[in-house]
Amino acid sequence: MRTDDFWMDQIGPEGYRPPVLDMELLAQVRTGVVVGHPDAEVAVALARLNHDEFEKFGTDSTQLLTEVGSRETLRSLISVAKRLGISDFSPPFSDFSTFKTYWNRNDGYGSWQARRDMLNIVFEPLHVRLADLEAGNISSSLVSSISPHKTTGWPRVDEEIAELRRHFEIAVSPQDYRNAGNDCVTVLEALSAVVYDAAVHLRSGESEPPVASTKDRFDRYVEVSMPGPENASLRKLTRASIEMAQGVKHRPSGTRMEAGIAADAVIQLANIFRRLQEI
Template sequence: MRIRDALSAMDIEDPNPHADLWVWYGKWSDGSLPTYQSRRRYITDLYEPLLDALHSTSRTVIKPQEPTGWMRVDRSMEKIGNALERARDEEDFQSVGLLCREAVISLAQAVYDPEKHGALDGVPPSPTDAKRMLESYIAQELQGSAYDYQRKFAKAVFDLAVNLQHRRTAKFRDAALCAEATRSMINTIALLSGQRDPER
């Protein structure tokens, strides 16, 4: 059952239809697999798709990101990619959410200037209040109604990361989605800040 549980955590279905060795014995002794070669072929066909799926999960899930120039942000994204590749159970996937949250906090700290950006409600955000720092940053950098969607995007990514940390049934897709959303958010802010501008 531990194998089946581990595969389930990776969103991979266990291909083995035999609950135990006695069930398997009943299968190969019923005459449908009369030779060693036929039994070997049966097992190969049964597990080959699983092996392909496991090999594919060992590849890089999150594409390497072009450095932003913000060292802590870049280190965080590298850690997120590594953690996602190694993740195998709920606790591992939750830890990806924690890393995503820390990456967003580092991003907010990199771009937020309290004197320039202030606070939308007049109350200075704490050093770890990434949502409010990014809201204020976007509001100042993109004056008018044009910033509304960017602000919602920033809030949604942060909330997704926090939600994943507390989700005891977190799976691979949850963690991968959170990591990809975080990467997109970092790239968006990097573009807004001029970090992606071509060198002149």
């Protein structure tokens, strides 16, 4: 399940209109009867939806949720979190209006970054706990890290890897395997966003590569993280993984073997980058 699943497209006489929140699905979430989707999977998507929409409301006002929608999505997230045993998830606001009141009382007036920080304090621990829960729920034939940690610790990356594993497990047709390939691209872009830091990796006179330019960003990350001749073999291994993972962006997979190799390469790359954080 993805955040998009909570939205319904609208097609009227005048053409496309912004999507509307699927209130029936939210009601199912609260009663625990979302057929085919375990609570951990639902909670991951709903937590991301809430975090993203509240952040948009508090910064650039591009949110799709209405005031009522903000209340219903947060209420549903709290319900499914409690079913998963996460009873301490208790945001200090219940909808957009109370979030605004909260940030004005806590030095968030006039500061988008302060509001982002407030939301990170509320949601990031939940993202991490849900990623751990979901990793324990998903049995996968794809590669796993040798580390005792089941996740990378980067919530967005872990969410996308979990989605990739889930789609690969149920894939049976060429279309399914191509969709798994699309998931690989999404993982790469999530990884690109988290490991590349312009303050560290951008050189004077350069323009920051967009998140979708994953190879450029990964190459610089490797160069900075593993300097010197003693790391030559490690750089070679990592760059080979990058090349293998990048291949899926240019040659969509249509077989289980191709999709599996691409997915393994992407997951391996995420685990290698996670280990580089320990250097």
